[in-house]
Amino acid sequence: MFKIFFKKENRLEELIYKYLENFQLIYENFEKAVFSCISEPHCKEFNFLKEQTDKYESKVDDIIEEINDLMYGKVLIPDSREDIMNLLHGLDKIPGYLEIVLFMMQYQKLVIPEKFFKDIQDLIKVSLEACEILSKQVVGFIKKETGTRAFMNTIDKHESHCDYIEKKLIQKIFTSNIDPFVKLQLKELVICMGDISDQADRVSKMVNILSMKRRV
Protein backbone atom coordinates (compact mmCIF):
# COMPACT_ATOMS: atom_id res chain seq x y z
CA MET A 1 0.00 0.00 0.00
CA PHE A 2 2.78 2.42 1.03
CA LYS A 3 5.56 0.52 -0.77
CA ILE A 4 6.56 3.60 -2.77
CA PHE A 5 7.62 5.35 0.46
CA PHE A 6 9.74 2.45 1.65
CA LYS A 7 12.27 1.86 -1.12
CA LYS A 8 15.15 1.16 1.30
CA GLU A 9 13.04 -1.33 3.28
CA ASN A 10 12.03 -3.13 0.09
CA ARG A 11 15.67 -3.29 -0.99
CA LEU A 12 16.58 -4.71 2.42
CA GLU A 13 13.92 -7.39 2.11
CA GLU A 14 15.24 -8.34 -1.35
CA LEU A 15 18.77 -8.53 0.06
CA ILE A 16 17.74 -10.82 2.90
CA TYR A 17 16.06 -13.24 0.47
CA LYS A 18 19.15 -13.03 -1.76
CA TYR A 19 21.28 -13.80 1.30
CA LEU A 20 19.17 -16.86 2.09
CA GLU A 21 19.40 -18.10 -1.53
CA ASN A 22 23.19 -17.85 -1.39
CA PHE A 23 23.22 -19.43 2.06
CA GLN A 24 21.42 -22.42 0.54
CA LEU A 25 23.90 -22.57 -2.37
CA ILE A 26 26.80 -22.54 0.10
CA TYR A 27 25.61 -25.55 2.06
CA GLU A 28 24.58 -27.43 -1.09
CA ASN A 29 28.07 -26.93 -2.55
CA PHE A 30 29.65 -27.79 0.77
CA GLU A 31 27.73 -31.04 0.89
CA LYS A 32 28.79 -31.97 -2.64
CA ALA A 33 32.40 -31.02 -1.88
CA VAL A 34 32.62 -33.13 1.29
CA PHE A 35 30.75 -36.11 -0.16
CA SER A 36 32.72 -36.08 -3.40
CA CYS A 37 35.93 -36.15 -1.48
CA ILE A 38 35.07 -38.40 1.41
CA SER A 39 35.22 -41.61 -0.59
CA GLU A 40 37.88 -40.40 -2.99
CA PRO A 41 40.42 -38.20 -1.17
CA HIS A 42 41.94 -35.24 -3.08
CA CYS A 43 39.50 -35.65 -5.95
CA LYS A 44 39.52 -33.05 -8.73
CA GLU A 45 35.96 -32.02 -8.11
CA PHE A 46 36.74 -31.02 -4.53
CA ASN A 47 38.82 -27.98 -5.48
CA PHE A 48 36.18 -26.77 -7.91
CA LEU A 49 33.37 -27.20 -5.38
CA LYS A 50 35.42 -25.54 -2.64
CA GLU A 51 36.04 -22.59 -4.94
CA GLN A 52 32.31 -22.42 -5.67
CA THR A 53 31.56 -22.47 -1.93
CA ASP A 54 34.12 -19.68 -1.38
CA LYS A 55 32.55 -17.70 -4.23
CA TYR A 56 29.08 -17.89 -2.68
CA GLU A 57 30.55 -17.14 0.74
CA SER A 58 32.14 -13.98 -0.62
CA LYS A 59 28.83 -13.06 -2.32
CA VAL A 60 27.11 -13.46 1.05
CA ASP A 61 29.72 -11.11 2.60
CA ASP A 62 28.92 -8.49 -0.08
CA ILE A 63 25.22 -8.81 0.69
CA ILE A 64 25.86 -8.42 4.43
CA GLU A 65 27.93 -5.31 3.70
CA GLU A 66 25.10 -3.78 1.69
CA ILE A 67 22.64 -4.69 4.45
CA ASN A 68 24.93 -3.00 7.01
CA ASP A 69 25.03 0.15 4.87
CA LEU A 70 21.24 0.20 4.73
CA MET A 71 20.98 -0.39 8.48
CA TYR A 72 23.34 2.49 9.23
CA GLY A 73 21.15 4.56 6.89
CA LYS A 74 18.48 4.04 9.57
CA VAL A 75 16.22 1.79 7.55
CA LEU A 76 13.47 0.13 9.68
CA ILE A 77 12.42 1.10 13.21
CA PRO A 78 15.26 0.56 15.75
CA ASP A 79 13.65 -2.54 17.24
CA SER A 80 13.35 -4.36 13.90
CA ARG A 81 16.81 -3.14 12.91
CA GLU A 82 18.35 -4.76 15.99
CA ASP A 83 16.43 -8.01 15.47
CA ILE A 84 17.49 -8.34 11.83
CA MET A 85 21.12 -7.48 12.57
CA ASN A 86 21.33 -10.05 15.39
CA LEU A 87 19.66 -12.67 13.24
CA LEU A 88 21.96 -12.14 10.26
CA HIS A 89 25.01 -11.97 12.51
CA GLY A 90 24.09 -15.37 13.97
CA LEU A 91 23.21 -16.86 10.60
CA ASP A 92 26.39 -15.61 8.99
CA LYS A 93 28.55 -17.67 11.34
CA ILE A 94 27.35 -20.89 9.64
CA PRO A 95 29.00 -20.27 6.21
CA GLY A 96 32.15 -19.48 8.21
CA TYR A 97 32.08 -22.93 9.85
CA LEU A 98 31.46 -24.61 6.48
CA GLU A 99 34.43 -22.78 5.00
CA ILE A 100 36.67 -23.82 7.92
CA VAL A 101 35.75 -27.50 7.42
CA LEU A 102 36.61 -27.34 3.72
CA PHE A 103 39.77 -25.40 4.48
CA MET A 104 40.88 -28.06 6.98
CA MET A 105 40.20 -30.85 4.53
CA GLN A 106 42.07 -29.11 1.71
CA TYR A 107 45.11 -27.68 3.46
CA GLN A 108 45.66 -30.37 6.07
CA LYS A 109 45.16 -32.92 3.27
CA LEU A 110 42.90 -34.90 5.56
CA VAL A 111 42.17 -38.44 4.46
CA ILE A 112 39.18 -39.73 6.35
CA PRO A 113 39.56 -43.45 7.18
CA GLU A 114 36.79 -45.60 5.72
CA LYS A 115 35.54 -46.71 9.13
CA PHE A 116 34.45 -43.12 9.88
CA PHE A 117 32.75 -42.49 6.51
CA LYS A 118 29.24 -43.31 7.59
CA ASP A 119 29.30 -41.32 10.81
CA ILE A 120 30.86 -38.28 9.13
CA GLN A 121 28.32 -38.49 6.32
CA ASP A 122 25.52 -38.68 8.89
CA LEU A 123 26.94 -35.75 10.84
CA ILE A 124 27.15 -33.57 7.72
CA LYS A 125 23.73 -34.67 6.45
CA VAL A 126 21.93 -33.97 9.74
CA SER A 127 23.78 -30.65 10.22
CA LEU A 128 22.87 -29.45 6.74
CA GLU A 129 19.27 -30.56 7.20
CA ALA A 130 19.22 -28.33 10.29
CA CYS A 131 20.55 -25.46 8.13
CA GLU A 132 17.85 -26.09 5.51
CA ILE A 133 15.11 -26.02 8.18
CA LEU A 134 16.67 -22.90 9.68
CA SER A 135 16.49 -21.18 6.31
CA LYS A 136 12.76 -22.03 6.12
CA GLN A 137 12.28 -20.84 9.71
CA VAL A 138 13.90 -17.47 8.92
CA VAL A 139 11.66 -17.03 5.86
CA GLY A 140 8.65 -17.95 8.00
CA PHE A 141 9.70 -15.39 10.61
CA ILE A 142 10.08 -12.63 8.00
CA LYS A 143 6.71 -13.52 6.44
CA LYS A 144 5.12 -13.90 9.91
CA GLU A 145 4.01 -17.45 9.16
CA THR A 146 3.08 -19.96 11.84
CA GLY A 147 5.31 -22.93 12.71
CA THR A 148 8.38 -21.15 14.03
CA ARG A 149 8.30 -23.20 17.23
CA ALA A 150 7.86 -26.48 15.30
CA PHE A 151 10.91 -25.63 13.17
CA MET A 152 12.85 -24.85 16.34
CA ASN A 153 11.94 -28.20 17.89
CA THR A 154 13.00 -30.07 14.74
CA ILE A 155 16.33 -28.22 14.63
CA ASP A 156 16.81 -28.94 18.33
CA LYS A 157 16.33 -32.66 17.66
CA HIS A 158 18.82 -32.50 14.78
CA GLU A 159 21.32 -30.74 17.02
CA SER A 160 20.97 -33.39 19.74
CA HIS A 161 21.45 -36.11 17.14
CA CYS A 162 24.56 -34.33 15.83
CA ASP A 163 25.93 -34.10 19.37
CA TYR A 164 25.41 -37.83 19.75
CA ILE A 165 27.19 -38.61 16.45
CA GLU A 166 29.98 -36.16 17.32
CA LYS A 167 30.67 -37.81 20.69
CA LYS A 168 30.45 -41.28 19.18
CA LEU A 169 32.87 -40.31 16.41
CA ILE A 170 35.43 -38.77 18.77
CA GLN A 171 35.28 -41.89 20.90
CA LYS A 172 35.78 -44.06 17.81
CA ILE A 173 38.67 -41.90 16.62
CA PHE A 174 40.52 -42.21 19.90
CA THR A 175 39.92 -45.93 20.29
CA SER A 176 41.16 -46.63 16.75
CA ASN A 177 44.76 -47.43 15.95
CA ILE A 178 45.46 -44.59 13.52
CA ASP A 179 48.35 -42.15 13.84
CA PRO A 180 47.88 -39.99 17.01
CA PHE A 181 48.48 -36.83 14.99
CA VAL A 182 45.71 -37.78 12.54
CA LYS A 183 43.48 -38.54 15.55
CA LEU A 184 43.87 -34.93 16.70
CA GLN A 185 43.27 -33.61 13.20
CA LEU A 186 40.11 -35.69 12.83
CA LYS A 187 38.87 -34.68 16.28
CA GLU A 188 39.27 -31.03 15.33
CA LEU A 189 37.42 -31.63 12.07
CA VAL A 190 34.53 -33.42 13.82
CA ILE A 191 34.21 -30.66 16.44
CA CYS A 192 34.10 -28.05 13.67
CA MET A 193 31.40 -30.07 11.85
CA GLY A 194 29.44 -30.24 15.11
CA ASP A 195 29.60 -26.45 15.40
CA ILE A 196 27.36 -26.17 12.31
CA SER A 197 24.30 -27.70 13.97
CA ASP A 198 25.10 -25.98 17.30
CA GLN A 199 25.01 -22.58 15.58
CA ALA A 200 21.86 -23.53 13.61
CA ASP A 201 20.21 -24.40 16.93
CA ARG A 202 21.31 -21.11 18.54
CA VAL A 203 19.96 -19.06 15.61
CA SER A 204 16.74 -21.09 15.54
CA LYS A 205 16.12 -20.36 19.22
CA MET A 206 16.83 -16.70 18.58
CA VAL A 207 14.28 -16.66 15.73
CA ASN A 208 11.71 -18.21 18.05
CA ILE A 209 12.34 -15.52 20.71
CA LEU A 210 12.20 -12.75 18.10
CA SER A 211 8.95 -14.16 16.78
CA MET A 212 7.41 -14.20 20.29
CA LYS A 213 8.79 -10.73 20.99
CA ARG A 214 6.99 -9.32 17.97
CA ARG A 215 3.59 -10.23 19.39
CA VAL A 216 1.95 -7.30 21.15
Add this chain to the structure above:
Amino acid sequence: MIKFWTAALLASIFVILGALISGQAGIETLKGLTSFDLFQAVISSIAAALTISVMTFFGLPVSTSQAVVGAIIGIDIINSQLHLAGLSKVFICWFTTPVGGALITMILYKILAFVYNHLKIGLFGSDQLLRTCLIISGSYGAYVLGANNVANVTAVFVGAGTLSISGAALIGGLSIAFGNSYILKAGNGNHRQKVGIT
Protein backbone atom coordinates in the same frame (compact mmCIF):
# COMPACT_ATOMS: atom_id res chain seq x y z
CA MET B 1 12.78 6.98 12.51
CA ILE B 2 11.80 10.33 11.06
CA LYS B 3 13.99 13.34 10.29
CA PHE B 4 13.75 16.30 12.66
CA TRP B 5 12.56 18.81 10.08
CA THR B 6 10.01 16.39 8.64
CA ALA B 7 8.56 15.90 12.13
CA ALA B 8 8.67 19.63 12.88
CA LEU B 9 7.01 20.49 9.55
CA LEU B 10 4.26 17.89 9.99
CA ALA B 11 3.67 18.96 13.60
CA SER B 12 3.50 22.64 12.59
CA ILE B 13 1.05 22.01 9.74
CA PHE B 14 -1.26 19.88 11.88
CA VAL B 15 -1.08 22.21 14.90
CA ILE B 16 -2.19 25.11 12.69
CA LEU B 17 -4.91 23.01 11.04
CA GLY B 18 -6.15 21.82 14.46
CA ALA B 19 -6.24 25.38 15.78
CA LEU B 20 -8.09 26.69 12.72
CA ILE B 21 -10.56 23.84 12.25
CA SER B 22 -11.32 22.70 15.80
CA GLY B 23 -9.88 25.35 18.12
CA GLN B 24 -12.88 27.64 18.28
CA ALA B 25 -14.88 25.66 20.86
CA GLY B 26 -12.03 25.75 23.37
CA ILE B 27 -11.52 29.47 22.83
CA GLU B 28 -15.21 30.11 23.46
CA THR B 29 -15.19 28.02 26.68
CA LEU B 30 -12.17 29.84 28.14
CA LYS B 31 -13.48 33.19 26.89
CA GLY B 32 -16.62 32.48 28.93
CA LEU B 33 -14.50 32.51 32.11
CA THR B 34 -13.20 35.98 31.49
CA SER B 35 -14.43 39.53 31.48
CA PHE B 36 -11.02 41.16 31.17
CA ASP B 37 -9.66 44.33 29.68
CA LEU B 38 -6.49 44.13 27.58
CA PHE B 39 -4.18 44.94 30.53
CA GLN B 40 -5.62 42.08 32.61
CA ALA B 41 -5.44 39.73 29.63
CA VAL B 42 -1.72 40.48 29.21
CA ILE B 43 -1.11 40.04 32.98
CA SER B 44 -2.92 36.68 33.10
CA SER B 45 -1.05 35.50 30.01
CA ILE B 46 2.34 36.48 31.48
CA ALA B 47 1.40 34.92 34.86
CA ALA B 48 0.52 31.62 33.19
CA ALA B 49 3.74 31.68 31.15
CA LEU B 50 5.79 32.42 34.30
CA THR B 51 4.11 29.60 36.21
CA ILE B 52 4.91 27.16 33.42
CA SER B 53 8.50 28.47 33.16
CA VAL B 54 9.11 27.99 36.90
CA MET B 55 7.62 24.49 36.83
CA THR B 56 9.67 23.63 33.74
CA PHE B 57 12.81 24.94 35.48
CA PHE B 58 12.20 22.45 38.30
CA GLY B 59 11.58 19.72 35.76
CA LEU B 60 7.90 19.36 36.63
CA PRO B 61 5.52 18.52 33.81
CA VAL B 62 2.53 20.85 34.11
CA SER B 63 -0.68 21.35 32.22
CA THR B 64 -0.82 24.61 30.27
CA SER B 65 -4.60 24.62 30.66
CA GLN B 66 -4.33 24.50 34.45
CA ALA B 67 -1.82 27.35 34.51
CA VAL B 68 -4.00 29.48 32.24
CA VAL B 69 -7.22 28.73 34.15
CA GLY B 70 -5.35 29.46 37.41
CA ALA B 71 -4.25 32.84 36.04
CA ILE B 72 -7.81 33.58 34.86
CA ILE B 73 -9.16 32.69 38.33
CA GLY B 74 -6.57 35.05 39.83
CA ILE B 75 -7.82 37.98 37.74
CA ASP B 76 -11.47 36.93 38.36
CA ILE B 77 -10.84 37.02 42.15
CA ILE B 78 -9.28 40.49 41.85
CA ASN B 79 -12.30 41.57 39.77
CA SER B 80 -14.64 39.75 42.23
CA GLN B 81 -16.25 38.08 39.22
CA LEU B 82 -15.80 34.32 39.48
CA HIS B 83 -17.55 32.47 36.62
CA LEU B 84 -18.52 29.39 38.62
CA ALA B 85 -20.66 27.72 35.91
CA GLY B 86 -17.81 27.74 33.39
CA LEU B 87 -15.22 26.80 36.01
CA SER B 88 -17.14 23.73 37.16
CA LYS B 89 -17.12 22.49 33.54
CA VAL B 90 -13.35 22.96 33.43
CA PHE B 91 -12.78 21.26 36.81
CA ILE B 92 -14.90 18.25 35.82
CA CYS B 93 -12.74 17.91 32.69
CA TRP B 94 -9.55 17.93 34.77
CA PHE B 95 -10.74 14.93 36.75
CA THR B 96 -12.35 13.01 33.90
CA THR B 97 -9.56 13.54 31.36
CA PRO B 98 -6.88 11.32 33.03
CA VAL B 99 -9.45 8.61 33.81
CA GLY B 100 -10.84 8.78 30.28
CA GLY B 101 -7.32 8.75 28.85
CA ALA B 102 -6.40 5.66 30.85
CA LEU B 103 -9.61 3.81 29.91
CA ILE B 104 -9.40 4.67 26.22
CA THR B 105 -5.72 3.63 26.19
CA MET B 106 -6.46 0.24 27.76
CA ILE B 107 -9.36 -0.50 25.42
CA LEU B 108 -7.48 0.74 22.33
CA TYR B 109 -4.40 -1.27 23.32
CA LYS B 110 -6.38 -4.52 23.56
CA ILE B 111 -8.19 -3.90 20.26
CA LEU B 112 -5.13 -2.81 18.30
CA ALA B 113 -2.96 -5.60 19.78
CA PHE B 114 -5.59 -8.16 18.69
CA VAL B 115 -5.77 -6.70 15.19
CA TYR B 116 -1.97 -6.40 14.91
CA ASN B 117 -1.36 -9.98 16.06
CA HIS B 118 -3.87 -11.30 13.53
CA LEU B 119 -2.65 -9.26 10.57
CA LYS B 120 -1.23 -11.40 7.80
CA ILE B 121 1.74 -9.16 7.12
CA GLY B 122 5.41 -9.98 7.41
CA LEU B 123 8.17 -8.33 9.40
CA PHE B 124 8.75 -5.65 6.77
CA GLY B 125 5.05 -5.04 6.28
CA SER B 126 4.52 -4.60 10.01
CA ASP B 127 7.54 -2.28 10.21
CA GLN B 128 6.10 -0.14 7.42
CA LEU B 129 2.69 -0.20 9.08
CA LEU B 130 4.17 0.90 12.43
CA ARG B 131 6.11 3.73 10.83
CA THR B 132 3.05 4.89 8.91
CA CYS B 133 0.92 4.71 12.06
CA LEU B 134 3.61 6.62 13.95
CA ILE B 135 3.45 9.47 11.45
CA ILE B 136 -0.36 9.43 11.34
CA SER B 137 -0.72 9.32 15.15
CA GLY B 138 1.94 12.01 15.57
CA SER B 139 0.14 14.25 13.09
CA TYR B 140 -3.21 13.54 14.74
CA GLY B 141 -1.61 14.35 18.13
CA ALA B 142 -0.35 17.66 16.73
CA TYR B 143 -3.83 18.38 15.33
CA VAL B 144 -5.56 17.87 18.69
CA LEU B 145 -2.78 19.76 20.47
CA GLY B 146 -3.48 22.73 18.21
CA ALA B 147 -7.24 22.35 18.65
CA ASN B 148 -7.06 22.12 22.43
CA ASN B 149 -4.18 24.40 23.35
CA VAL B 150 -4.87 27.33 21.07
CA ALA B 151 -7.43 28.52 23.63
CA ASN B 152 -4.74 28.62 26.32
CA VAL B 153 -2.66 30.96 24.22
CA THR B 154 -5.31 33.31 22.91
CA ALA B 155 -8.69 33.00 24.71
CA VAL B 156 -7.94 35.83 27.16
CA PHE B 157 -7.28 38.19 24.26
CA VAL B 158 -10.52 37.15 22.59
CA GLY B 159 -12.25 37.80 25.94
CA ALA B 160 -10.62 41.26 26.03
CA GLY B 161 -12.03 41.93 22.57
CA THR B 162 -8.66 42.46 20.86
CA LEU B 163 -8.81 39.37 18.66
CA SER B 164 -11.56 37.64 16.69
CA ILE B 165 -11.98 33.90 17.27
CA SER B 166 -10.65 32.95 13.84
CA GLY B 167 -7.78 35.47 14.15
CA ALA B 168 -6.98 34.06 17.59
CA ALA B 169 -7.02 30.51 16.20
CA LEU B 170 -4.60 31.49 13.43
CA ILE B 171 -2.19 33.45 15.66
CA GLY B 172 -2.35 30.80 18.39
CA GLY B 173 -1.78 27.98 15.89
CA LEU B 174 1.21 29.76 14.31
CA SER B 175 2.67 30.50 17.76
CA ILE B 176 2.42 26.89 18.91
CA ALA B 177 3.84 25.66 15.59
CA PHE B 178 6.79 28.04 15.82
CA GLY B 179 7.34 27.20 19.48
CA ASN B 180 7.32 23.47 18.73
CA SER B 181 9.94 23.71 16.01
CA TYR B 182 12.14 26.26 17.77
CA ILE B 183 12.11 24.66 21.22
CA LEU B 184 12.66 21.19 19.80
CA LYS B 185 15.60 22.36 17.69
CA ALA B 186 17.16 24.46 20.45
CA GLY B 187 16.30 22.06 23.27
CA ASN B 188 18.49 19.30 24.61
CA GLY B 189 18.40 15.65 23.55
CA ASN B 190 15.82 14.74 26.20
CA HIS B 191 13.22 16.89 24.50
CA ARG B 192 13.73 15.10 21.23
CA GLN B 193 13.72 11.69 22.82
CA LYS B 194 10.41 12.51 24.42
CA VAL B 195 8.82 13.14 21.03
CA GLY B 196 10.51 10.11 19.39
CA ILE B 197 12.74 11.95 16.96
CA THR B 198 16.06 10.25 16.23
